[in-house]
Amino acid sequence: MRTFTGLMGLFWLSLSLTLTADENEALKINPHHIPAATCGGCHPKIYEQWSTSMHAKSTPLTNSVFAHLYQKSAGDPLQEGVTIDGEYPVCLQCHAPNAAKDGNTKLDEFNYKEGVNCVVCHTLREYKGHADQQTGNNVGLSAYKRSENYLQAPSGRYLSPVQDAAHPFPMEPNQALLRTNRVCLGCHTRYDQVEMCQIGMEVPERSVTCQSCHMPKTDGLANHAVLSAHNDAVLTRSVVVTLDVQHKTDSLALTVHLENMLPHPFPGGVPYRNALVKVTAYSEKDELLWSNFTSYPPDEKDDPDAVLKYTVKQNKEAPLVPFKKSAVLKDNRLQAFEKRQLSYQLPKKDVYIVRAEVLFNLLTLSLIEELGDSIEGDIRNPVVAAIAEMRL
Ligand code: HEC
Ligand code: HEC
């Protein structure tokens, strides 16, 4: 116990010493304008993780893919008064919630461009659901009751004698929200007006939580990097693929079994995410003898069943967004926990190896072309989410 108090004393001393005048000043501002770096001063590891997450890159000023579509459907992110169909741009309710709270659209003010930052999630108090009698649809921030006075925390535990000396406002425990799917659903569930971006509706209330996969505890703390489609290691945990081959006289009957291990669709709700099930047969000398896709880049018409994608109507003036339910043309994704089979007959001669790969793409080829050089990194390239190979 003595060690504990001794350590905490030291800790506390170093905390008061490390708070700069700026940080002290920051703690006096509107809690919803607190930048993540202020919290990061005392929670460095979580801050570092969050900084790499898509939550920290969710606005037109930080994400070029989003910027492209936002500018087409809403307008300039550096102007006030931007609208979609005469209304406040619905996108910002989820993509820049602190701006949405203030009703502003000039996103280089305050902490707006930080998108889904610490104070966004840690002031959500209760998930109301999406239907609201008065306002019609609740979406993003407006799907929650929020706290103006209390920081929402898993336990509310604060290891200092003076509870709110450092925290911008006192904490209260709220596991009912923070340790359940409810904290995510306001922004991640489908709602009636916009079909895009959704993922969580299919998750039964009591199933495994989003956090158990997306915020695992590392070093004793919930990991805030929220890894998923942008992370190859996580992607390989999504679909299980197995092969089954039957020998006929001149042909092989090949069945590819797919099983979605996730409690939500694969791929997710952004319509240009897509996965191709590529099936190939090779000779002993590694020559390609057969493939369900005959060209590269693959022509989806070769094998439409092997294209796992959410297809929406394209509109030249306002491509993709904001699209309505009626714009959904086809949904060929693997639904939550779905098992599916694809069957092929191929010539048997010389076949030595058969292989099935699930190739995941963050963007469609047409969008990659449209975006040109504005996209950074290697998000153009497919990632092998699952692979199975058999030697005959
Ligand atoms: C209900 C909340 C919500 C609304 C409203 C919303 N989005 Fe999203 N958006 C999300 C979520 C959550 C994701 C991440 C989903 C995923 O990766 O599966 C996302 C992802 C995206 C992406 C992919 C970004 C990337 O990094 O690849 C784009 C682009 C996008 N949204 C555009 C828009 C536009 C434009 C609007 C407004 C017309 C909009 N969204 C409205 C929640 C929302
Ligand atoms: C997308 C929502 C979201 C954002 C953004 C977010 N958090 Fe969290 N945070 C959570 C959730 C959910 C938990 C509880 C996880 C659990 O216990 O399962 C949590 C837990 C924590 C904890 C307790 C850690 C533990 O495991 O005991 C701290 C501290 C924390 N967050 C600080 C921060 C800071 C600092 C930031 C910004 C850099 C931040 N959070 C951003 C949702 C968020």
Ligand code: HEC
């Ligand atoms: C001056 C230091 C300091 C600042 C600034 C600070 N925190 Fe903390 N925070 C702490 C300490 C100390 C604890 C308790 C020890 C722990 O659990 O890590 C804590 C605990 C937490 C917890 C977890 C409590 C629980 O239930 O287990 C959350 C959540 C949290 N802080 C969020 C935030 C957010 C969000 C911000 C910014 C708005 C912030 N903190 C700013 C020092 C700080």
Ligand code: HEC
């Ligand atoms: C306030 C709204 C909001 C809340 C609450 C929220 N998210 Fe998000 N989340 C978003 C937005 C917006 C994006 C998309 C960022 C982008 O790509 O532009 C996103 C992106 C993601 C991604 C990355 C998807 C990708 O393409 O890599 C994951 C995973 C994710 N969120 C999981 C969660 C989990 C788990 C929770 C609950 C603990 C949660 N989110 C809570 C708004 C939110």
Ligand code: HEC
């Ligand atoms: C069993 C583990 C697991 C659970 C539980 C889970 N996910 Fe996922 N999630 C994954 C994996 C693995 C991926 C990567 C595959 C993909 O992108 O489709 C993923 C992808 C995502 C994506 C990005 C989808 C895309 O293709 O852009 C979002 C957003 C997301 N999850 C949100 C959630 C939310 C919200 C919940 C809770 C309602 C949740 N997940 C529950 C494992 C899980």
